Amino acid sequence: MAKDDNSVRIFQGLLVLGNVVIGMCGIALTAECIFFVSDPHGLYPLLEAAENDDIYAAAWIGVFVGFALFSLSVLGIIGVIKSNKTLLLVYIILMLIIYAFEMASCITAATHRDFLTPNPFLKQMLERYQKLEADNNNDKRMSEEVTKTWNNLMLQNQCCGVHGPSDWQKYASAFRSMYSDADYPWPHQCCVMDARGSPVNLDGCKLGVPGYYNSNGCYDAISGPMNRQAWGVAWFGFAILCWTFWVLLGTMFYWSRIEY
Amino acid sequence: MRGNWVVLAFCSLGQLYADQSLKPQIAASQLATNNPSLTTVALEKPFCMFDSSLSPNKSYTIYLYAMMESAIAISSLVTDNRSKPLNSTFQQTNGGQLGPYRAALFNVPNCASPPNLADVGDINKVSDVLKQYLFRVGDDGTRLYDPNFLGVCNPPLAPDSMYRFKYMLVDNADSIMKDQTLWSDPIKTRRVKLPTKIDTWPGRRSGSMIVITSILSAFVFLLLSGFLACVSSAVKGLEDSSEATRHMSQTIQQSEPRLQVSSE
Numbered sequence: 001m002a003k004d005d006n007s008v009r010i011f012q013g014l015l016v017l018g019n020v021v022i023g024m025c026g027i028a029l030t031a032e033c034i035f036f037v038s039d040p041h042g043l044y045p046l047l048e049a050a051e052n053d054d055i056y057a058a059a060w061i062g063v064f065v066g067f068a069l070f071s072l073s074v075l076g077i078i079g080v081i082k083s084n085k086t087l088l089l090v091y092i093i094l095m096l097i098i099y100a101f102e103m104a105s106c107i108t109a110a111t112h113r114d115f116l117t118p119n120p121f122l123k124q125m126l127e128r129y130q131k132l133e134a135d136n137n138n139d140k141r142m143s144e145e146v147t148k149t150w151n152n153l154m155l156q157n158q159c160c161g162v163h164g165p166s167d168w169q170k171y172a173s174a175f176r177s178m179y180s181d182a183d184y185p186w187p188h189q190c191c192v193m194d195a196r197g198s199p200v201n202l203d204g205c206k207l208g209v210p211g212y213y214n215s216n217g218c219y220d221a222i223s224g225p226m227n228r229q230a231w232g233v234a235w236f237g238f239a240i241l242c243w244t245f246w247v248l249l250g251t252m253f254y255w256s257r258i259e260y
Numbered sequence: 261m262r263g264n265w266v267v268l269a270f271c272s273l274g275q276l277y278a279d280q281s282l283k284p285q286i287a288a289s290q291l292a293t294n295n296p297s298l299t300t301v302a303l304e305k306p307f308c309m310f311d312s313s314l315s316p317n318k319s320y321t322i323y324l325y326a327m328m329e330s331a332i333a334i335s336s337l338v339t340d341n342r343s344k345p346l347n348s349t350f351q352q353t354n355g356g357q358l359g360p361y362r363a364a365l366f367n368v369p370n371c372a373s374p375p376n377l378a379d380v381g382d383i384n385k386v387s388d389v390l391k392q393y394l395f396r397v398g399d400d401g402t403r404l405y406d407p408n409f410l411g412v413c414n415p416p417l418a419p420d421s422m423y424r425f426k427y428m429l430v431d432n433a434d435s436i437m438k439d440q441t442l443w444s445d446p447i448k449t450r451r452v453k454l455p456t457k458i459d460t461w462p463g464r465r466s467g468s469m470i471v472i473t474s475i476l477s478a479f480v481f482l483l484l485s486g487f488l489a490c491v492s493s494a495v496k497g498l499e500d501s502s503e504a505t506r507h508m509s510q511t512i513q514q515s516e517p518r519l520q521v522s523s524e
Contacts, residue, residue, distance in 0.1 A: 092487060092490075096483060096484070096487065099480065099483065100480065103476045103477075103479075103480060106472050106476060107469070107472060107473050107476065110466070110468055110469040110472045110473070111465075111469050111473075113466070113469070114462050114465055114466050114469060115462050116462075117460070117462045117463075119458050119459060119460045120460040122455075122458060123455050123456075123458045123460055126455035126458075127455055165294070169294065169297060169298060169450055169452075170450075170452065170453060171452055171453050171454070171455050171458075172452040172453070172454055172455060173455060176298075176452070180299070180401040180416060181297055181298040181299040181300065181416065181419075182299055182300055182398055182399055182400065182401045182416045183401055185294050185297050185298070185300075200383055201383060201386050201387060203386075203387060203390050204380070204386050204390065206294070206396075207287075207291075207292040207293075207294055207295065207302055207390065207394075207396070208292055208293035208294030208295065209291055209292060209293070209380055209386070209390070210290075210293065211380070211381060212386070215293075231468075234468070234472055235468075235472075238472050238475070238476065241476060241479065242475075242479070245479045245482070245483060248483055248486075249482075249483070249486055252486050252487060252490045253490075255490060256490045256493055256494060
């Protein structure tokens with residue numbers, strides 16, 4: 001009998017430990033997803049205009065799932081220590097629901113990351129940057145946001161276009177129809193700026209003299225943060241779910257062995 | 261020995277006609293990387309091309325003529341029959357389609373001290389170096405629409421078109437052509453592609469997405485089946501125990517009257 005008691009205690013201890021880890025991971029997931037949702041790099045308008053912002057939806061789900069995991073882990077610890085069948089049944093059912101939500105978040109983040117290649121950003125930049133005429137207010141707002149985002153991107157990262165300044169020369173664009181090639185072969189934000197925010201030498205920039213224009217593309221500055229967000233949400237969530245799977249199986253087994 | 265003299269003679273003959281075989285060149289591509297662009301072409305100024313025709317006490321001006329490649333069939337003359345340079349403008353020649361137009365006038369570049377191209381690294385000197393070294397045809401987008409402007413118009417060129425250029429040395433005193441280069445090789449301006457033609461399909465799915473989806477689906481299936489197994493075993497357990505309690509209560513009821521009988 002003592003041996004039985006011991007093994008039950010050990011199993012209880014394992015389940016409590018499992019729930020403690022789930023609780024801590026839940027808090028970490030909430031914190032991570034709040035960070036991503038706050039959009040520190042200001043890239044959300046690009047995705048919103050492309051109607052491809054599901055990695056942000058995945059991060060939003062992650063905020064709530066993380067907090068729910070923490071609350072449920074507390075419930076689970078109480079249920080295991082008290083060996084209360086009702087509490088544990090509630091815990092298992094709610095955990096299954098949260099499991100499904102988190103699974104949705106992981107799969108969404110991983111799937112929609114695949115759509116973020118250079119070409120959609122290039123096409124959007126050419127069609128929306130500095131576009132003045134709009135179909136409706138929403139369209140106009142999105143074009144303005146895209147223009148603002150690109151200007152910030154190009155100035156802060158000292159880059160130009162998606163692949164490079166040649167994007168503006170190779171393709172027709174809303175920008176090209178507004179500004180002549182003679183004065184603006186590419187936007188002036190592509191020029192090397194002095195301390196006051198004006199081009200060091202405008203003629204050098206227009207001719208493409210090395211050192212007076214930024215010849216590298218902005219794609220790395222866009223894809224870096226977005227990849228980190230997508231992989232952070234998808235893989236951390238996956239790790240939590242792998243751990244939770246075993247804890248849930250253990251809890252179900254424990255629940256089925258509790259005698260009234 | 262005689263061969264050497266022949267070669268020397270040819271060389272000097274060649275020198276006499278050097279300016280006749282020279283053509284306007286496009287600016288160095290390491291310096292001007294965006295060249296030719298959609299509507300502009302940057303040309304090297306004619307350094308040392310006209311030196312044999314310059315007299316020391318006279319002043320000269322260089323004229324730059326531009327025309328479309330297709331205009332060769334119509335007219336490629338840049339002077340009239342009295343060697344006076346043509347005053348054709350961009351508008352008159354329909355942008356160079358009907359013949360050459362005069363795109364610019366500038367001073368003869370200094371052959372003795374040409375600009376040092378390495379100086380473009382210095383932000384104080386770069387404007388001067390660029391101005392002395394090259395000329396950008398098509399630079400001026402606004403003059404075409406300015407009715408008050410009386411100078412030489414240098415409007416943007418047409419995209420995706422071949423152009424040829426020629427330099428002419430003109431004596432300021434009598435405005436007569438002194439010398440001219442050949443027409444340059446055809447230079448083509450860039451053309452644009454439409455952004456709607458850009459293919460945004462990402463191609464195949466990444467491996468990570470497949471791993472995450474497949475493993476999580478398997479886990480969810482196992483969890484649900486485990487949950488169903490638990491619940492069904494609990495329900496069965498309840499049924500069994502309720503049958504057992506019915507049995508037990510029946511046996512107790514049966515044994516109680518027997519006890520009562522035996523006690524009586």
